[in-house]
Amino acid sequence: MKLHATSMLIATVGVLLIGASVWAQNTDTDTSSSEPRYGQEGKDVVWVPTADSLVARMLDMAEATPDDVLVDLGSGDGRTVIAAARRGVPARGIEYNPELVEVSRRAAEKAGVTDLARFEEGDIFESDFSEATVVTLFLLPALNLRLRPILLDMKPGTRVVSNSFDMGEWQPDDQVEAEQSACQTWCRAYKWVVPAKVDGRWRMDGGELVLRQTFQMLEGTLRSEGRAVELSEARMHGARIRFSADGRDYVGKVSGDTMRGTIDGDTPWSATR
Structure with a gap:
């Protein structure tokens, strides 16, 4: 089957563009600056942050409260973790790139939420985040599918919220979009609730x-x-x-x-x- 030019462009963008979390998993470290730059080239992809307006909608959709524990897989510049902490939600970011971990820690200190927001350097596929009741991510579909078995083994009721990309055959329980006035690209999020196994x-x-x-x-x-x-x-x-x-x-x-x-x-x- 041949793809139209527009479809080919969309497919290429889907491979190349990701949020902070994916860039964190796949980049070579850019030692020229400790601050992430929009469109910064990495090993396989470029870095695109999640819009703050969509972060807010994702936290709303997850119904995250101070009784939850949120883990952001590939936390990038830390904005999702910090936004959760500002709501009183204990939150932890797992980030592959050590420079972004430091960026996130400084941002948390500036926001005054270091008591609730923690960041660690690590590979999301080797890290233990079983304590989470809310998992957030902005990963490409292939990485979502690699994570899916891990997520499905989490405690029933755990909420999983993804920016833009789905979980294949696991259909979302809900979805939202950020207001167009506050978000221009990558403005949709999906939510899944981990089901108990009853087969x-x-x-x-x-x-x-x-x-x-x-x-x-x-x-x-x-x-x-x-x-x-x-x-x-x-x-x-x-x-x-x-x-x-x-x-x-x-x-x-x-x-x-x-x-x-x-x-x-x-x-x-x-x-x-």
């Missing part, structure tokens, strides 16, 4: 719940009294499960190998595996 057979009183899971989406059957009823509107949202069967609405919460909830808002139900 398989679950025993219920007098029946069995069989689930087939594709990320947060579910299919399956509810078997009871010799009947098998197909599920509809079935999905996960973190540890919360919802589905309909035989005209009844089931909601519940998953905790390890147990589910508990209500049917039609009042009748209790539970399942184990």
Whole structure:
């Protein structure tokens, strides 16, 4: 298949342009200046910062609060971590380039948020960020896909927010765009909520719940009294499960190998595996 010139340009830009986080993972160090420059050349890409207006929308969409721990993968000049800290959210940036780590630390000190904002030099694929309840990133699709298995193994309910690039077949739970007046390029962000893993057979009183899971989406059957009823509107949202069967609405919460909830808002139900 041939690409039109415009499509080829878009594809090239998609390979070359990334946010602070991607530049941090892939650049050769530019020792001529300790300050990042828009469009600065790196090993494979050039550096483009996330617009402050989109950072704000990303934090809003993540519903980040002081009870969370935010980790920014490839934190670049530190703006996302610092913006989170200004909201009272403990935040940590993992950055490959040591000069950008120093830039970020100075910016955090200037903003007066060093008690909440931490930065460390490291490779995001070798770092432990399992404590995060919110993960932010601005990475190319190939890097997102490399991270996807790690993210899916995080605690159910962890929110993942990405600037501009998706997670392949893992469809986002939400998306936002920054106001055009405050953001000219790379102005869309996507959010995913890490789902609990529920694929398989679950025993219920007098029946069995069989689930087939594709990320947060579910299919399956509810078997009871010799009947098998197909599920509809079935999905996960973190540890919360919802589905309909035989005209009844089931909601519940998953905790390890147990589910508990209500049917039609009042009748209790539970399942184990």
